[in-house]
Amino acid sequence: SGKTTLALQIAREAHARGLRVALIVNERGETGVDNQLATRLGFAVTELLGGCICCSLVAELAPVLEGLAATTLPDLVIIEPSGIAEPAHLVSALEFARVPDLKIVAATLVDAQRIEELMAVVTPLIIRQIRHADRVIIGKLDIATTAEIAAARRIVHEIDPSSRLQLHDATAPLSTDLAEALLA
DSSP states (O other): OOHHHHHHHHHHHHHHTTOOEEEEEEESSSSOSHHHHHHHTTOEEEEEESSOTTTTTHHHHHHHHHHHHHHTOOSEEEEEOOTTOOHHHHHHHHTTSOOTTOOOOOEEEEETTTHHHHHHHHHHHHHHHHHTOSEEEEEOTTTSOHHHHHHHHHHHHHHOTTOOEEEOOTTSOOOHHHHHHHHO
């Protein structure tokens, strides 16, 4: 869906604004790939491997965040879960973290090209991801057709008419609206 691309764009924008950034990356497998690029770009990366960050690894999330807060002192921590993560579970786990002034923004990235296909297979998961997000971002604008983007907008609106919808084109700089929504 473009999660890593978006996470790195947010990290770069935050860094350009003078913020210290750390990333927590969740890979369901035993080895991570996304972390290598983020590390090469100079961001502190913590991996949670071998399971889902909102299920089997949920107990590790708060201690990892607390450790980052104590050691690298980030102004922003971007958590990139697997695509099957449950935002409500992540937010609940983060609320247990003993980190002063913790502000949590849950964003769900919708793949404009595949949302209709995915709705046919994992409807309940997508509904929960959209309904529990503070921001819903429709991605892949750079490669999706106008019809796919319109369908994605319609699906998101049908699931949650009050969703705070943002659009994202991976080939363009992070939009000011999206940056403000996620970094404010």
